[in-house]
Amino acid sequence: MSSKPSGPGARPAGEPVALPADWAATPLTVVMPTYNEAGNLPGMAEALMALPLPGLRLLVVDDSSPDGTGEIAEEHVRRFGPERMGVLHRAGKEGLGRAYAAGMQQAVADGAHYVLQMDADGSHPAAKVPEMLGVALATGAAVTLGSRYVQGGTLSEAWGVHRRLLSRWANAYAGTILGTRVRDITGGFNLWREDALRAIDLASVDSAGYSFQVEMKYRALRRGFGVMEVPIHFEDRTVGESKMNLMVQLESVTMPWKLRARSRR
Structure with a gap:
């Protein structure tokens, strides 16, 4: 079940919510997969490190990016310190889902109480991270989603009509097949409590691509874990290229049916 929390969601997009000191110090790891994101990663790292969250740590999961993203990440580790940032280097590109699973497993093993999925392309607003953590702590929700499709959520004006309709259809398609009430089941800006990740068993998740988002939720x-949705503005990437391809799209179409069939066995 999902709902829209009231209160700080009405704040300007660039103004982070101020949390009580003990909440702000909550061990939170942002897992950020990268592949050829050299033009985006420095700005994302700066934005996250500037948040009023002393308990936040950024874990970059790099799939041997040819453009040197992994090396840039290591430079930022030296700048911010290993207690605030780390890099998980993987041998090759195996898909977004696999990268997230590896990073989330590492974050939980390192002691994170909450783990946030966040894209490196600038589409997810860093300023919303404190609010999402505050909602999770205030409500006890195991999963807190940065949602494009609850009241107050918006999409980039760069998205054309076709892309908007496709995204809406994908959410309705997966939600109908699986019988959920989550408004943004395909979204990738998701905050997880560590016990939920342990219960899900990340090592057994099948999805390699974007359908990872649907399978996890x-x-x-x-x-039986509780889900909350916080409205966000979803921005289009301005640097680099989307990782969406035909195989990823096909997996996204078939995965809801696989999950439904598996749940009925």
Whole structure:
């Protein structure tokens, strides 16, 4: 079940919510997969490190980017210190889902109480991270989503009509097949409590691509974990190229049916 929290969601997009000191110090790891994101990573790292969250740590999961993203990440580790940032280097590109699973497993093993999925392309607003953490702590939600499709959520004006309709259809498609009430089940800006990630068993997640987002939320709902949705503005990337391809799209179409069939066995 999902709902729109009231209160700080009405703040300007660039103004982070101020949390109580003990909440702000909560061990939170942002897991950020990268592949050829050299033009985006420095700005994202700066934005996250500037947040009033002393408990935040950034873990970059780089799939041997040819453009040197992994090396740039290491430079920022030296700048901010290993207690604030780390890099998980992987041998090659295996898909967004695999990268997230590896990073989230590492974050939980390192002691994070909450783990946030966040894209490196600038589409997810860093200023919303404190609010999402505050909602999670205030409500006890195991999963807090940065949602494009609850009241107050918006999309980049750069998105054309076709892309908007496709995104809406994908959410309706997966939600209908799986019988969920989550408004943004395909979204990738998701905050997880560590016990939910342990219960889901990341090592057993099948999805390699974007359908990872759907599979993870569905597994959480099936296990009875509470979900909240916080409205965000979703921006289009301005640097680099999307990683969406035909194989990823096909997996996204078939995965909801696989999950539904598996749940009925």
